[in-house]
Amino acid sequence: MILEARAVAQPRIGAEEAEFSEYLRGVALGSYARNHSLIRLGRDASFWHPENEPTLHRFAVFVHEYLHFIHNYSTVVGLYDFFVQLRLVRLYCSTVDSEGKSHGERVLSSGEQEESRSVLAWRRHLRGSAGGNALNALRRAKAHPPLMRIESSDFQLVIGPQKIDAHHVSAIFDASELGVGLASIEIQLGGDVLMEGCAIEAECLLYEKFGASAGEVRKQLPAYPYLTARAVFEGIAGFSPTSGFLCRVCVLALQSTDPGAAFVQLAEACKIADLSVRESDLIRIFLANSKDFFRSAVQLILEESLQREVAPFATRGLAGRGLQRMAGWANDLFNRRLEDEFFELGPVETMPDLVPMVAMLRSLPTCPVVQEIDTSTDSQELLYFSEIEVPVELTREIGAAQALFHLTDAHTFNGVFSETPPAVSRACPFFKACRAPLATASPEICGRRPWESFSPAATEGCFYSAGVICSRGRSDL
Numbered sequence: 001m002i003l004e005a006r007a008v009a010q011p012r013i014g015a016e017e018a019e020f021s022e023y024l025r026g027v028a029l030g031s032y033a034r035n036h037s038l039i040r041l042g043r044d045a046s047f048w049h050p051e052n053e054p055t056l057h058r059f060a061v062f063v064h065e066y067l068h069f070i071h072n073y074s075t076v077v078g079l080y081d082f083f084v085q086l087r088l089v090r091l092y093c094s095t096v097d098s099e100g101k102s103h104g105e106r107v108l109s110s111g112e113q114e115e116s117r118s119v120l121a122w123r124r125h126l127r128g129s130a131g132g133n134a135l136n137a138l139r140r141a142k143a144h145p146p147l148m149r150i151e152s153s154d155f156q157l158v159i160g161p162q163k164i165d166a167h168h169v170s171a172i173f174d175a176s177e178l179g180v181g182l183a184s185i186e187i188q189l190g191g192d193v194l195m196e197g198c199a200i201e202a203e204c205l206l207y208e209k210f211g212a213s214a215g216e217v218r219k220q221l222p223a224y225p226y227l228t229a230r231a232v233f234e235g236i237a238g239f240s241p242t243s244g245f246l247c248r249v250c251v252l253a254l255q256s257t258d259p260g261a262a263f264v265q266l267a268e269a270c271k272i273a274d275l276s277v278r279e280s281d282l283i284r285i286f287l288a289n290s291k292d293f294f295r296s297a298v299q300l301i302l303e304e305s306l307q308r309e310v311a312p313f314a315t316r317g318l319a320g321r322g323l324q325r326m327a328g329w330a331n332d333l334f335n336r337r338l339e340d341e342f343f344e345l346g347p348v349e350t351m352p353d354l355v356p357m358v359a360m361l362r363s364l365p366t367c368p369v370v371q372e373i374d375t376s377t378d379s380q381e382l383l384y385f386s387e388i389e390v391p392v393e394l395t396r397e398i399g400a401a402q403a404l405f406h407l408t409d410a411h412t413f414n415g416v417f418s419e420t421p422p423a424v425s426r427a428c429p430f431f432k433a434c435r436a437p438l439a440t441a442s443p444e445i446c447g448r449r450p451w452e453s454f455s456p457a458a459t460e461g462c463f464y465s466a467g468v469i470c471s472r473g474r475s476d477l
Contacts, residue, residue: 032065039369046372063203073329077256084123087159088408097472102423137185138223139222144224151169154166194259197226200227201247319403325397343360370433402463406428410423450464
């Protein structure tokens with residue numbers, strides 16, 4: 001779609017508090033799938049749906065999910081997560097025969113099997129994790145429980161010839177008031193909590209710009225994962241930061257391969273600092289201390305690591321070219337961050353003036369978005385935000401790369417690659433937005449086994465079939 005500024009209506013908060021609360025606690029407002037770089041917007045939540053009033057509530061949902069996309073490709077944590085996806089795809093392709101079927105982990109060498117487990121462990125470390133009991137308890141909590149302590153331990157990941165020193169950092173929270181029979185709950189801190197914390201605080205900034213209370217916004221939210229970063233920071237630093245300050249601390253922590261440890265260190269530095277030191281001065285100090293390291297790390301990533309990870313896919317047709325496009329996203333966004341460390345937050349802080357936000361959207365890489373069009377017909381639409389009409393070839397390349405990521409993810413569970421026949425049932429990410437004949441003729445394939453969309457005899461196909469074509473890696477099966 002061609003971007004154009006839309007007026008953002010004043011939020012109706014106070015007299016419509018019940019409606020506001022229901023909206024913020026909605027479970028299908030929007031999402032961002034980091035495993036295949038795709039935003040989803042619900043029918044009633046989409047700011048871009050032509051029949052929706054462009055309210056602040058809807059714009060906040062979009063900004064939240066769009067920040068996830070930006071952080072996926074402009075932070076060290078996000079980009080290393082992209083590297084993990086590439087490593088997993090490369091290994092997965094080694095299990096796939098000429099018919100596009102995976103034969104599972106058993107056909108990998110012992111070294112490849114060990115590498116796949118190490119790569120998945122690396123991703124868990126980068127993202128962080130929480131046990132089922134913690135998730136269920138915190139998602140129902142009316143307020144985030146207080147921090148009791150931080151626990152940390154050193155470990156080393158071995159991925160091929162590479163050794164990565166890292167630190168497990170867990171936050172232990174008091175669960176005695178949650179009514180779940182647990183004295184405490186543990187969350188391993190990582191990029192997930194920090195990205196969600198930053199995105200929700202950016203929403204709070206938006207609401208504040210329209211006269212609403214950030215505190216009232218937070219009261220309506222599930223405690224995890226949205227308020228966990230704030231709970232950790234306040235528990236360590238001993239004060240409640242503004243939304244803008246906490247956004248920046250989260251972004252700084254995401255510029256580390258140890259995001260949980262970095263976040264805790266920043267919070268501890270705030271505790272030590274004299275309380276008379278202004279938040280803006282603290283940010284300047286943090287930037288001065290980390291600027292040289294960040295610039296050298298980015299230079300290494302863009303000039304060496306990124307191309308090294310993408311290069312093995314150069315001959316994989318549409319998906320290979322799509323992965324190069326994604327590497328281009330990272331290159332553009334990291335260079336933007338070198339110019340302005342918090343470039344994504346400035347347009348949020350200029351609201352209600354929408355012009356800087358639209359200018360940013362126009363200047364940044366095209367981000368794929370699926371929005372629900374009609375819930376009664378279950379129809380969706382695939383959008384690409386751009387100043388000009390997006391070339392068909394670009395959409396096919398990005399779609400094939402997203403499908404290749406999705407295909408790998410569908411065959412990856414419990415830490416191993418499964419064979420294609422028993423692979424987990426999972427719908428094609430473009431199913432309801434797809435106009436390919438197969439989506440109408442055989443919806444059970446697109447909705448449950450999209451890898452069957454590929455036929456060796458076919459000369460053309462959908463995004464997913466292009467992804468399957470590119471996955472074929474073994475001629476000996």
